[in-house]
Amino acid sequence: MSSNGVKTxxxxxxxxxxxxxPVAQHGYVTVEDGMITLLGSDRHLIESAPLSxxxxxxxxxxxxRTLHMRVNGTRYNVSPRxxxxxxxxxxxxxxxxxxxxxxxxxxLIETEGGDVS
Numbered sequence: 001m002s003s004n005g006v007k008t009x010x011x012x013x014x015x016x017x018x019x020x021x022p023v024a025q026h027g028y029v030t031v032e033d034g035m036i037t038l039l040g041s042d043r044h045l046i047e048s049a050p051l052s053x054x055x056x057x058x059x060x061x062x063x064x065r066t067l068h069m070r071v072n073g074t075r076y077n078v079s080p081r082x083x084x085x086x087x088x089x090x091x092x093x094x095x096x097x098x099x100x101x102x103x104x105x106x107x108l109i110e111t112e113g114g115d116v117s
Contacts, residue, residue, distance in 0.1 A: 008032040015082035047071045051112035065098040
């Protein structure tokens with residue numbers, strides 16, 4: 001919870017890309033106080049916007065595991081839990097975990113007034 005009682009949600013191990021170019025392979029997406037923030041693997045700011053200015057949809061042919069998101073007019077491909085760390089090893093995320101977290105992110109965007117189609 002944030003200081004004003006609003007729930008904070010942090011999605012980790014998020015693959016964030018623009019087109020076919022990866023921006024962060026193990027990044028973060030945070031949702032707090034009506035804002036969404038995309039952070040790189042080293043937690044540098046990629047993009048931030050009010051959720052009401054975000055549009056999102058499931059990417060075709062990904063079985064709900066990747067979202068197309070438009071944040072401040074820039075389109076990103078986002079896959080929560082895409083990477084999974086096991087000690088020093090990196091392995092693909094479990095498809096059911098990736099799908100569940102993508103659905104949760106879509107629901108948060110819609111609940112806060114974003115455009116979900």
